[in-house]
Amino acid sequence: MRYALQRFTQFLIVFFLVTFGVMVFMRIGLNKPGDPARTMLGGTVSQDLIDTTTRRFHLDSNYLVQYWYWLKGMLTLDFGYSNPNNLNVTTYLKPRVLTTVFLGLYSIFFALLVAVPVAVYQAYKRDRPFDKLSSFATFFFISVPAVVLAPLLKYIFIDWLAWFPRLSSKVYPWDNPMLHIKNFFVPVLVLTIPLAATWIRLLRADMVQTLQSDFITLASAKGVPPSRVLWGHALRNSVFSLVTSVGFQLGGLVGGALIVEAYFNMKGMGSLLVVAILSSDLFTVQSVSAILVACVVLVNLGVDLSYALIDPRIRHARALS
Amino acid sequence: MTNVIQAANRDVNGPLLELTDVKTHFRTRRGLVRAVDGVSLTLERGKALGIVGESGSGKTILSRSIMGLLPTKGTERHGSIRFEQQEIGNLGRKQMRHIWGKEMAMIFQDPMTSLNPLMKIGKQIAEPLRIHLGMDKATAWATAERLLQDVRIPEGARRLHQYPHELSGGMRQRVMIAIAMACGPTMLFADEPTTALDVTVQAQILDLLNDQRKDRNMSLILVTHDLGVVAGHTDEIAVMYGGKLVEKAPTRALFADMKMPYTEALMQSIPKIDDPSHTRLMAIGGRPPDLVNPPQGCRFAPRCLYTRDKCLTEEPPLVATDNPEHTYACWYPVGSPEYHESKARLSETPVTIGRLD
Ligand code: SF4
Numbered sequence: 001m002r003y004a005l006q007r008f009t010q011f012l013i014v015f016f017l018v019t020f021g022v023m024v025f026m027r028i029g030l031n032k033p034g035d036p037a038r039t040m041l042g043g044t045v046s047q048d049l050i051d052t053t054t055r056r057f058h059l060d061s062n063y064l065v066q067y068w069y070w071l072k073g074m075l076t077l078d079f080g081y082s083n084p085n086n087l088n089v090t091t092y093l094k095p096r097v098l099t100t101v102f103l104g105l106y107s108i109f110f111a112l113l114v115a116v117p118v119a120v121y122q123a124y125k126r127d128r129p130f131d132k133l134s135s136f137a138t139f140f141f142i143s144v145p146a147v148v149l150a151p152l153l154k155y156i157f158i159d160w161l162a163w164f165p166r167l168s169s170k171v172y173p174w175d176n177p178m179l180h181i182k183n184f185f186v187p188v189l190v191l192t193i194p195l196a197a198t199w200i201r202l203l204r205a206d207m208v209q210t211l212q213s214d215f216i217t218l219a220s221a222k223g224v225p226p227s228r229v230l231w232g233h234a235l236r237n238s239v240f241s242l243v244t245s246v247g248f249q250l251g252g253l254v255g256g257a258l259i260v261e262a263y264f265n266m267k268g269m270g271s272l273l274v275v276a277i278l279s280s281d282l283f284t285v286q287s288v289s290a291i292l293v294a295c296v297v298l299v300n301l302g303v304d305l306s307y308a309l310i311d312p313r314i315r316h317a318r319a320l321s
Numbered sequence: 322m323t324n325v326i327q328a329a330n331r332d333v334n335g336p337l338l339e340l341t342d343v344k345t346h347f348r349t350r351r352g353l354v355r356a357v358d359g360v361s362l363t364l365e366r367g368k369a370l371g372i373v374g375e376s377g378s379g380k381t382i383l384s385r386s387i388m389g390l391l392p393t394k395g396t397e398r399h400g401s402i403r404f405e406q407q408e409i410g411n412l413g414r415k416q417m418r419h420i421w422g423k424e425m426a427m428i429f430q431d432p433m434t435s436l437n438p439l440m441k442i443g444k445q446i447a448e449p450l451r452i453h454l455g456m457d458k459a460t461a462w463a464t465a466e467r468l469l470q471d472v473r474i475p476e477g478a479r480r481l482h483q484y485p486h487e488l489s490g491g492m493r494q495r496v497m498i499a500i501a502m503a504c505g506p507t508m509l510f511a512d513e514p515t516t517a518l519d520v521t522v523q524a525q526i527l528d529l530l531n532d533q534r535k536d537r538n539m540s541l542i543l544v545t546h547d548l549g550v551v552a553g554h555t556d557e558i559a560v561m562y563g564g565k566l567v568e569k570a571p572t573r574a575l576f577a578d579m580k581m582p583y584t585e586a587l588m589q590s591i592p593k594i595d596d597p598s599h600t601r602l603m604a605i606g607g608r609p610p611d612l613v614n615p616p617q618g619c620r621f622a623p624r625c626l627y628t629r630d631k632c633l634t635e636e637p638p639l640v641a642t643d644n645p646e647h648t649y650a651c652w653y654p655v656g657s658p659e660y661h662e663s664k665a666r667l668s669e670t671p672v673t674i675g676r677l678d
Contacts, residue, residue, distance in 0.1 A: 222452070310439065312438075316484075
């Protein structure tokens with residue numbers, strides 16, 4: 001309990017520090033009154049509009065006060081205002097977040113779905129043909145960069161086989177599940193393949209090591225069938241690096257899908273952040289980075305908690321601390 | 322009690338285990354490693370056999386060969402292993418699985434690494450009960466608690482819900498014994514069961530093993546490098562060197578009248594209680610033979626203090642002493658005229674090899 005509290009405090013501190021830092025960073029060089037509003041609005045705008053904007057977002061107060069107002073807005077899901085999009089940030093952020101979340105979660109889910117059984121079976125059939133062949137395949141797919149994989153798969157599935165629509169537009173599963181799947185299939189595949197390949201290698205290596213442990217031999221010597229030795233004894237003892245890596249990928253979702261977002265014209269958070277930084281879109285940058293930081297820190301917390309869930313030794317050590 | 326029923330059903334005629342010319346060879350890049358190279362022995366029901374040798378003598382590989390626990394890839398198995406009058410030497414892991422944990426069980430050397438760190442003690446003991454005896458969870462856990470009582474772990478009910486790291490080394494070894502005893506096996510292998518434990522705990526564990534063996538009319542194979550361990554706890558001792566059996570005798574006979582110079586050397590490496598402290602122990606000089614290219618003749622010759630020309634060219638066969646149960650493989654055994662002659666010569670020139678400083 002104390003441990004969880006401690007972690008939560010850490011989480012808050014990191015979150016505040018980073019978001020505040022981003023805010024300050026975005027305002028560097030904008031010292032004259034009205035500068036922030038002018039930059040935000042871009043182009044030539046009336047002094048009137050600058051004044052209203054400045055007042056509305058307290059852009060003339062000191063950073064702490066500005067930060068406070070922004071934070072308060074965040075809590076009520078009011079992320080501020082973005083001029084280049086001439087919209088409330090909240091409104092246009094929502095589909096962006098959803099697109100990125102779908103992309104990320106689907107690819108992580110499918111990558112795990114493939115990686116775990118393949119790695120377990122590889123470790124079980126170590127150095128046999130299946131292991132050797134699939135190890136070569138994973139090595140190959142790790143080495144292929146997304147900028148090659150994306151056009152290749154697009155050509156195969158969209159242009160040549162024509163299984164999926166040419167241009168993706170946002171479709172939610174609750175509107176049209178079939179179209180949603182078709183939309184996401186190829187981009188998710190581009191993300192899934194290298195992820196799955198990485199995780200297969202990671203888990204295989206740990207499984208091979210675990211399978212050499214004495215307690216695995218003992219499990220066999222008890223008459224436990226191989227499937228239970230693998231899934232019941234060995235896997236759980238081998239997932240620590242995998243869990244860490246999954247967490248890392250979850251946290252890095254936003255940036256990770258940048259190439260795919262760009263290539264398949266999917267409007268996600270990665271592309272949004274790039275555009276927002278380039279156009280000094282203050283509130284968008286702040287909001288997106290806030291979401292990013294929250295993701296990374298929360299995922300880390302999740303990884304930590306799952307360690308404790310998996311391993312009683314960690315649980316007990318923490319309970320004592 | 323399941324144990325009683327099983328014991329009654331057991332065929333009481335004939336030996337429990339019969340090995341004939343068992344060979345276990347591993348294919349490696351360097352060549353064929355002859356880890357076990359033609360071992361024959363029999364073990365009666367309820368008896369305890371000690372297999373003694375240095376590391377690399379093949380004693381562990383032999384016990385694992387009998388259980389069929391070795392990896393199938395790159396392993397060659399020859400000879401016959403009969404268990405309960407049934408040939409098991411050629412069985413695959415699939416068939417052996419029904420024997421493992423049920424008829425034959427094994428206790429490993431290091432209790433720190435031999436239990437699954439992420440699984441409750443109770444579940445680890447209950448596992449074979451559920452698999453082999455088809456018990457439901459509640460019955461299996463209740464039986465597990467009784468097993469903990471059998472191996473003298475207090476507060477069993479609480480211990481069942483603990484994880485291995487919450488138990489001391491001695492406790493964990495007891496848990497391992499409980500796991501091995503769970504389905505009432507007829508044959509138990511204990512591979513250096515006390516090496517990783519404190520001296521004070523060692524004796525307790527050995528006594529516990531012995532009591533369990535007697536209570537359950539189970540046979541025990543105790544594998545160790547330490548003649549001292551097997552001395553009080555076995556009926557028979559088999560000494561292994563370089564993958565071969567070099568001497569086998571009832572425990573009492575062996576200690577009274579050992580024949581093989583290697584056995585003698587092992588004996589001299591046991592600390593004796595009445596030795597003045599800081600007595601230098603004899604260590605056996607040299608290294609165990611290369612099992613890819615074992616020496617011609619007697620495999621112990623390069624390290625033996627009594628080697629003669631014949632030893633280097635001709636391999637000594639296993640022969641019996643006056644006692645047909647006492648066999649050994651040596652041309653010039655302890656007590657022979659040549660032995661005494663060599664011994665006399667040795668005492669004139671100071672021994673420079675083989676002293677442990
Ligand atoms: S046969 Fe020769 S070398 Fe081998 S143990 Fe006997 S005396 Fe030593």
